[in-house]
Amino acid sequence: MxxxxxxxxxxxxxxxxxxxxxxxxxxxxxxxxxxxxxxxxxxxxxxxxxxxxxxxxxxxxxxxxxxxxxxxxxxxxxxxxxxxxxxxxxxxxxxxxxxxxxxxxxxxxxxxxxxxxxxxxxxxxxxxxxxxxxxxxxxxxxxxxxxxxxxxxxxxxxxxxxYRPKTMKIEINGKLGKGVVAKDIILYVISKISASGATGYFVEYAGDAIRNLSMEARMTICNMSIEMGARGGLIAPDQITFDYIKGRKFAPQGADYDKKVAEWKQLKTDEGAKYDEVLTFDAADIAPMITYGTNPGMGIKVTDRIPTAAELKDISEQTSFNKSLEYMGLEEGTQLLGKPVDYVFIGSCTNARIEDLRLVAEIVKGKKKAENVEVWVVPGSKQVEEQARKEGLDKIFEEAGFQLRQPGCSACLAMNEDKIPAGKYCISTSNRNFEGRQGPKSRTFLASPLSAAAAAITGKVTDVRSIV
Structure with a gap:
């Protein structure tokens, strides 16, 4: 056998x-x-x-x-x-x-x-x-x-x-709480294992909290595997996957599609197969997340306070921790909740799909952005842009004072004209908060589309659960 x-x-x-x-x-x-x-x-x-x-x-x-x-x-x-x-x-x-x-x-x-x-x-x-x-x-x-x-x-x-990498399974079971979406799941995991916690591994995400996610939400999870040092991440295909693929431009059609689905159903881990590492998390412990530092592992629940240097598990991290807080203009032991922000960026390969834009539109419908905030919504593709217009999301954004732009990587990495000015704070749905990533001396808080939408309306770091 x-x-x-x-x-x-x-x-x-x-x-x-x-x-x-x-x-x-x-x-x-x-x-x-x-x-x-x-x-x-x-x-x-x-x-x-x-x-x-x-x-x-x-x-x-x-x-x-x-x-x-x-x-x-x-x-x-x-x-x-x-x-x-x-x-x-x-x-x-x-x-x-x-x-x-x-x-x-x-x-x-x-x-x-x-x-x-x-x-x-x-x-x-x-x-x-x-x-x-x-x-x-x-x-x-x-x-x-x-x-x-x-x-x-x-x-x-x-x-x-x-070279073949090692394998890791990250299993997340249970029911997600109110206001918690895929971006919060992955920011939570990275905050627990650090920005280098999966170095050398290829990660398989499993558990019912993952299986219950849509394809677009699963893409958000896998997108940020790299932010914990992993070579990549994958999720076993299932009926949700097959339904998403069906009828797409270059996907198999008709009888070819049915034949392929039969093959794809075999793509799962065998009972008793061994991973080099297995981690498990409880979905109920995950809350809306936000980063405070200059790598994606420096994340907290939005209602928590920034840790102090003394609370760090690894003493060797203290120097980079202090440098990060200095760059971000933040103090250890303080809360981010209520911190004013200048820009909100909704976009990137992490969170610029139609479901992300729908989440934002649900929060902002009938509301106006805060006066102190500039908001950019950058769809991930022409197809997403067209769909957003078809569903009237463009009107919702326009009435809220948001700018709906054209597709591109945009302010995720500022290799284009979309740069966050020096010293300004941006709540971003992108994947990296490195120094200068969104523009020289810009300061980035990574968060979910829901949390970004909440900040756009209130003008500050907000617990989205308080407004939905």
Missing amino acids: SQPKTLFDKIWDAHIVKQKEGHPDVFYIDRHFIHEVTSPQAFEGLRKRGVKVFNPARTTAVPDHNVPTIDQHLPIKEALSRHQVETLRKNTEEFGVTLYDLGHPYQGIVHIVGPELGLTLPGMTIVCGDSHTSTHGAFGTIAFGIGTSEVEQVLSTQCILQ
């Missing part, structure tokens, strides 16, 4: 092309996504070597990091951004790769576009020169970010050299 396997091991083993003791596996990649920032040098490498793209049909390109989110029909103003987007156009045309350019109905953030088009399917291996490729793991895939030299490897061979 064969050894019971984890879901991760099943997918990994099915994609090994060549294996040799003491060496990385030659690992086959089903789907390769590229964008304008990490692909130029890879294409230049192909050009210098006189090599073609091995299988252009398995690579999909989209500009997202550098694109403006206002007036996308006009030439890009920032010279570097314009150059990168133009280079992507030139490279994809020369090498025969599909590009969903600005103005195309499928353009958007790469990790939102793949799933909504049905390009991301269970059992696949997926890579992109972007750390948040782990998002696609929500479908039961092995999906991870790669470097530029590896982008060139995949373009030229459709394979990559990889």
